Amino acid sequence: MYTNKTFPLRIILFFCWRELLWFTLLSVAVLAAYKGLGWKFVAIPFLPVATIGTAVAFYVGFKNNSSYERLWEARRIWGAITNVSRSWATLVNTTVGRQQYDDNPDAISRVRRQLLLRQVGWVNALRIQLRRRVLWQEDPTVRSLHVKLVQQQHRQAEEMHSTLEPFLASFELACTDCGATNVPNLLLHAQANQLAELKSRGLLDGFEHASLSALVVECFAQQGAAERIKSFPFPRQYAHFSTIFVSLFTFLLPFALVGEMAKFGEDAVWLALPFSILISWVFFSMESIGDASENPFENGLNDVPMTAICRNIEIDLRELLGDTPLPERIVAVDGVLL
Template sequence: MHAGSHFKLLEALIWTRRDLYKFALIASIATVAYEVLDFKWISIPWIPVTLIGTAVAFLIGFKNNATYDRLWEARKIWGAIVNASRTWGVTARDFVTNDFGNSDLTKEEIHSIHKRLIYRHIAWLAALRHQLRQTKPWENMNQRRNEEYRRRFSVREHDVSLESEMIDLLSDSDLKYVLAKKNRATHILSLQSADLKHLRSKDLIDDFRHVKLQGMIEEFYTEQGKCERIKNFPYPRQFATLNRYFVWLFLLLLPLGMIAEFEKLGNILIWMNIPFSMLVSWVFYTMDKIGEVSENPFQGGANDIPITNLSRTIEIDLREMLDESDIPAPTEAENQILM
């Protein structure tokens, strides 16, 4: 997520500079062929071009609305995870007690149970993040423009292994169990459920508290499933593919339709067809690319949901609920990009 006021114009131009080279080449070939080689027949009427341009504008608008919905839904999901995680921390701390008089556990032993439940939840956040950062074939971070911009910031889940993040959060047996599974976040929550069952058998929580805590695990499963739905189901490929074809059709026809319009202004001004074709092409193509980079809000791009930052915020809150003093620092934006 960009944490500044806006992307600078120079950043946008650098990000799209290869496209500008293509637009300049297309417009130059059309103009030189028309004016220098006297291929007057390549000129086409302006009205068909405008009709195609109008259709393309609608398609780009539809795509951007749809991809923004994916992005905003992802942000709402993680907002719900933040709220539910705080509730889990305070509920686990206050519900697991010696109030029922059936246990002789010391205050320190009760605190260790609180710590186990809360640390395991922090491990769940780490596992979920790592699963969401895995690369899918339809994602676009492998494009040269995005790989180049990616060098301006780091993605923790790409640089640090999940095992190293969980080693201080889970017991050895829990860590071994989780790492042996494919969907590790799912099985961390299953460990939480088994732990709650054990606590109920020891009368450290009553039926009401057990149901309440179990309901929160169900909520975490629900939010995890929503994340997986966005991650594992791409923006429909038929829309993405045909949209690209239609955009390029318009960009190829654009200088051929504009050239006759500039000829009406005079023979010298016909060369203005090149910069103006580049400008219009840049606007349409960049708007299409804006929608494309919003399709996959967990892929680790500059416009993604900052799930690493949100997880760290949750971790700080949960550790403070345990009255710990060794609290990790909040994540900072790197070149105004917050991950």
């Protein structure tokens, strides 16, 4: 997530200098043809191009809107993950083994701590899994794909291991190493399993077990929702044609502007240059803002700040457990909060 109020020119240019260069070259070429070579026929009327412009503005608006909704839904999901984690911590902390607490406070506290830290483990495992690049984004050459896949799985397993180490019992940690396909799933299963065990040992009654099980089901729902956004990109037929339409429009623009400016006299034709670049840039920017927001889990500038959210959940839960000192909050670096 970009956290500053405004974007410095440096960042804006970083994302569009290639296109600006192209718009400039094209406009210069058109002007050169018109003025230098005297090819008057490169001047075309503006009205038909404006018609495309309006239709394209509609289309780009639709893409922007949809991308924003994807981003906002992603943030909503991580909000719900925060909520369910806090509810989990509170219900676990107040109900698990309440009747038996005075008999054996240490054992009960240990169980509760285990259930809370595993929840922190789950949110972190989910974060790592979501930030992984999906395979359909890679180059589809089969051989290199296989190599990449193995390398990536290796790297990810290491990151998963080191991240989850503080939160899981050693046997669970081992289990997540040996090639499990979906670590967050396994952790939720472990939560449900421990709940059932606590019920059979009488540390939870039927009502409490049902309430806590419902929270596990909610965790599955939010995990699935996040995975859905990750694995179902903004449909390519919509996304790619938006890019094509904008490219077409910006290509035609200098021709049409030369024509329109020529109406004001031959001296005004030079104004087509700055105008063409400016209008092209506005349309290109609108298009690429949508593009940059449609995938909210890709380590980009506009991501959902999952690392910060995971840390906040850890702080909330450790505070309930009475741990000191609490871990530090994640702060934005160069205006970017991950």
